[in-house]
Amino acid sequence: xxxxxxxxxxxxxxxxxxxxxxxxxxxxxxxxxxxxxxxxxxxxxxxxxxxxxxxxxxxxxxxxxxxxxxxxxxxxxxxxxxxxxxxxxxxxxxxxxxxxxxxxxxxxxxxxxxxxxxxxxxxxxxxxxxxxxxxxxxxxxxxxxxxxxxxxxxxxxxxxxxxxxxxxxxxxxxxxxxxxxxxxxxxx
Amino acid sequence: xxxxxxxxxxxxxxxxxxxxxxxxxxxxxxxxxxxxxxxxxxxxxxxxxxxxxxxxxxxxxxxxxxxxxxxxxxxxxxxxxxxxxxxxxxxxxxxxxxxxxxxxxxxxxxxxxxxxxxxxxxxxxxxxxxxxxxxxxxxxxxxxxxxxxxxxxxxxxxxxxxxxxxxxxxxxxxxxxxxxxxxxxxxxxx
Numbered sequence: 028x029x030x031x032x033x034x035x036x037x038x039x040x041x042x043x044x045x046x047x048x049x050x051x052x053x054x055x056x057x058x059x060x061x062x063x064x065x066x067x068x069x070x071x072x073x074x075x076x077x078x079x080x081x082x083x084x085x086x087x088x089x090x091x092x093x094x095x096x097x098x099x100x101x102x103x104x105x106x107x108x109x110x111x112x113x114x115x116x117x118x119x120x121x122x123x124x125x126x127x128x129x130x131x132x133x134x135x136x137x138x139x140x141x142x143x144x145x146x147x148x149x150x151x152x153x154x155x156x157x158x159x160x161x162x163x164x165x166x167x168x169x170x171x172x173x174x175x176x177x178x179x180x181x182x183x184x185x186x187x188x189x190x191x192x193x194x195x196x197x198x199x200x201x202x203x204x205x206x207x208x209x210x211x212x213x214x215x
Numbered sequence: 216x217x218x219x220x221x222x223x224x225x226x227x228x229x230x231x232x233x234x235x236x237x238x239x240x241x242x243x244x245x246x247x248x249x250x251x252x253x254x255x256x257x258x259x260x261x262x263x264x265x266x267x268x269x270x271x272x273x274x275x276x277x278x279x280x281x282x283x284x285x286x287x288x289x290x291x292x293x294x295x296x297x298x299x300x301x302x303x304x305x306x307x308x309x310x311x312x313x314x315x316x317x318x319x320x321x322x323x324x325x326x327x328x329x330x331x332x333x334x335x336x337x338x339x340x341x342x343x344x345x346x347x348x349x350x351x352x353x354x355x356x357x358x359x360x361x362x363x364x365x366x367x368x369x370x371x372x373x374x375x376x377x378x379x380x381x382x383x384x385x386x387x388x389x390x391x392x393x394x395x396x397x398x399x400x401x402x403x404x405x
Contacts, residue, residue: 068385068386069385069387069388070386070388078300139299139300139303140300141299142299143297143298143299143300145298145299164292164302164306165299166302166303167306
């Protein structure tokens with residue numbers, strides 16, 4: 028049996044599963060990396076390298092998120108598993124908010140580094156050009172938004188993970204396994 | 216009161232009147248004034264930047280320069296070193312702490328002309344909430360009519376500030392403990 032790449036009404040395909048876990052890993056890794064940047068002093072050997080990685084990974088994540096959203100619109104997303112209505116709504120809201128917070132964090136991060144018209148170098152590989160600044164001292168405002176939304180994102184991601192575990196161990200449904208195994212069919 | 220005192224008084228009054236300093240407003244709107252700073256980078260080169268927003272006034276009379284005075288208000292948040300990420304850091308708690316200290320200020324207390332045409336401008340600088348007396352070496356560049364019906368006078372000043380004295384303790388290395396200010400001031404007579 029061929030590996031299903033695309034989603035179908037009953038299960039996630041390889042594309043969605045890989046995109047989910049790659050972007051999840053990057054988001055989880057970026058938060059401590061960002062906090063670490065804030066603690067660096069001028070004479071730390073990492074003073075230039077860690078921000079460079081953070082920005083490079085951020086730009087790659089932005090590209091992957093665009094692919095992810097595009098992929099989702101191109102595919103038939105499997106139907107949600109049965110839950111009481113309020114929980115179903117909460118799940119939908121949380122998922123939408125995860126996308127929105129990721130987008131805001133990525134865009135605000137980009138706006139810090141490009142506020143002076145400099146582009147963002149991605150691992151000495153290519154450069155993302157800067158867009159004109161929107162406001163004066165953009166790097167300050169974008170910086171505050173970046174920290175706030177990143178913290179909200181990582182907190183919501185933790186709740187998202189706990190909810191997945193709750194589905195797996197308490198509800199004993201296929202919520203978690205269908206995001207791991209593309210052959211996991213859920214009968215809806 | 217004898218005649219001598221009256222005459223002396225009249226002469227003195229006359230001197231004061233003739234020496235009445237003209238008031239000038241610093242031409243920040245036309246950007247014919249700038250507050251620039253330089254600081255060494257690791258001891259290998261100079262980084263330069265400036266404060267884009269400030270205003271001020273001075274009074275000056277060529278016949279009596281010692282009576283000159285200056286006041287300048289500076290917005291530390293307008294720091295511009297042509298690098299957004301660095302400017303963000305300069306505005307933070309590590310350096311200028313502009314949220315806590317949104318205003319910086321220089322108010323002169325004395326102007327001491329030397330024979331060679333230079334002068335020392337003494338005054339109090341308030342930066343990052345710390346007020347300290349500083350001396351600025353001043354040279355007059357020139358004064359006279361401008362082509363648009365006004366009258367202008369301009370100076371250049373330089374001074375050195377130790378970052379630590381203003382509560383800036385971020386370690387930039389031993390070569391970068393002082394910042395040098397390079398001030399260009401042109402005033403329009405009122």
